[in-house]
Amino acid sequence: MSRWKGRALPMALAACLMLCQPAYALAVPTEEPVLQSSGQQGEPDAIETHFPADPGAESPTGPEAEPEQPTEPEADRKNQEEPEEPDNSLRIQSNAALESPGVSEETDTVSTEEDLAEWIKQHQETGGTVSLSDHVTITRDMGIYGIVGEITIDTGRFGLVFDGGMLPTYNVFITGEGINVPVVNVKRGDGGYPYAPSWNSTLMQMNVTATGRDGRGGTALRISAADTKDFRMDGLLWQGALRSYGEGAVGLWLDVPMEAWCYKVEVSGDNSIAVYAPNGADLLYCKLTAQGNGASAAAGNDLLLDSCAASPAPAGVQSVNRRAMEESFSRLYLPLEQHSSLFDPLAMLNSPNVFLIDEDGSVISRSFPVYWDEFYEIDTGNLGTTLVSGTVDPDLYGLGIFDDVSITITVEVRDPALPCPASAKLPYGKRKPAPGMRF
Known part of the structure; x- marks a missing residue:
């Protein structure tokens, strides 16, 4: 009996092992296909439904960045350990959605002037994109300066209206789109303050694009x-x-007779127009480009292009081309007393008067900003003459005014015993015409 018992115990253990082995063998294949199904079908479906909505998925770097996400391998291990695959799958999709840069844009939407100003303040260093969910009217100067990050305001189908204020430009x-309403419509550019600068000074600095x-x-x-200010x-x-793109696109639309200074306008599309002025306007120092069948750089009634670069040359528009006279600079003269302590002797000549001549020989005089070179090297302790070169603002080149003109000024350090015109420092914000301009 004891002998049978000694054999029965090993046999019973062996029988238990034999019975458990099929159950284990059956349990492993049932779990493994679930993981394969989840890894080969469930996860790609979740990723596929998310990334096409993400602009980055279409870029070459999108597919490469996908395997590097740490949440996906961790989720795979959880699926092997936990049978709650549907919940994990939803969690993977939710995490991927939170990591997508496109989802956060839903919160970067404003509908009021106050919200837009606050958003710009919060992003003036980091930059970013904000969208409009309604038309927004700007009624005051936002007082936001020193914007470092690049800020994009997407108006979509809505528009910005300037009525007493404007946005920062830098x-x-x-x-x-600019279809239903212009991307930016200017009703009034300032609050009516007498010392506010011309609207044109700010508007010509803006970067506005109508995508159509x-x-x-x-x-x-x-x-x-x-604008009534000079x-x-x-x-x-x-x-x-x-910039404006599409059939019939318009870059700059001028509703009333006015002067428009130093605008750069580019349009592309059949019958597109860079500048449209149905009631007349004078354009000065503008760069206008239009591409497409029937496209025009300028169109309207009683329209004048004064020293503008227009391509293609518009038909039925009066044009005047001027160039700077060499004598405006070759005879420009600045006398300084020896040992003069004037900190910036050329500051008074940063915007000298320049004589412009047109094709008919008519001459007019206008002041232009000039950047002088090497004036800090003038040693007022030594007598002698120095020829200083300069350039006008880069945006004024390409208009045919200064392209072939050498800009120079003669600075002479004179003996104090000799007669010399006084070189008094001018008050801030006031500059007199170039002294010594003679013909």
């Missing part, structure tokens, strides 16, 4: 009221660009 790019819709072009910038050329800090 590092700010405005884009929208379904091949139809829109309007980038429309000015509905004329435009100062020394306020030419930088030049933006107005």
Whole structure:
């Protein structure tokens, strides 16, 4: 009996092992196909439904970045350990959606002037893109300066209206369809303050693009009221660009007779127009480009292009081409007393008067900003003459005015015992015409 018991225990253990082995063998294949199904079908479906909505998925770097996401391998291991595959699959898709840069854009939407100003303040260093969910009217100066990051304002099917205020211009790019309304419509550019600069000084610095819709072009910038303040050329800090694309696109629309200074406008599309002025306008120092069948650089009634670069040359538009006279600079003369302590002797000549002559020989005089070179090397302790070269603002080249002109000024350090015109330092913000200009 004891002998049977000694054999029965090993036999019972062997029988248990034999019975458990098929169960284990059956359990492993049932779990492994689930993982294969999840890894080969479920996960790609979740990724596929997410990444086509992500603009980055279409770029070459999109597929390469996908395997590097740490959440996917961890989710695979969880699927092997936990049978709750549907919940994990949803969690993977949710994590991928949170990591997508496109999803966060839903929160970067504004519908009021206050919200837009606050968003720009919060992103003036980092930059970013904000979209409009309604038309937004700007009624005041936002007072935001020193924008470092590149900011894009996407108006979509809506538009911005300037009625007493404007947006910052440096590092700010405005884009929208411009179909139903212009991307930017200017009713009034300032709050009516007497010392506010010309609207033109700010508007010509803006970067506005009308993308159009379904091949139809829109309007980038429309000015509905004329600015009564004079435009100062020394306020030419930088030049933006107005762009519009699509059939019938318009870059700059001028509703009322006015002067438009130093705009850069580019349009592309059949019958597109860079500048449209149905009631007349004078364009000065503008660069206008139009591409497409029937496209025109300028169109309207009683339209004058004064020293503008227009391609193609518009028909039925009066054009005047001027160039700077060499005598404006070759005879420009600045006398300084020896040991003069004037910190910046050429500051008074940063915007000298320049004589312009047209094809008919008519001469006019206008001031232009000039950047002088090497004036810090003038040693007022040594008597003698120094010839200083300079350039006008880069945005003024390509108009035929200064392209072939050498800009120079003669600076002479004179003996104090000799008669010498006084070189008094001028008050801030005021500059007199170039002294010594003679013909």
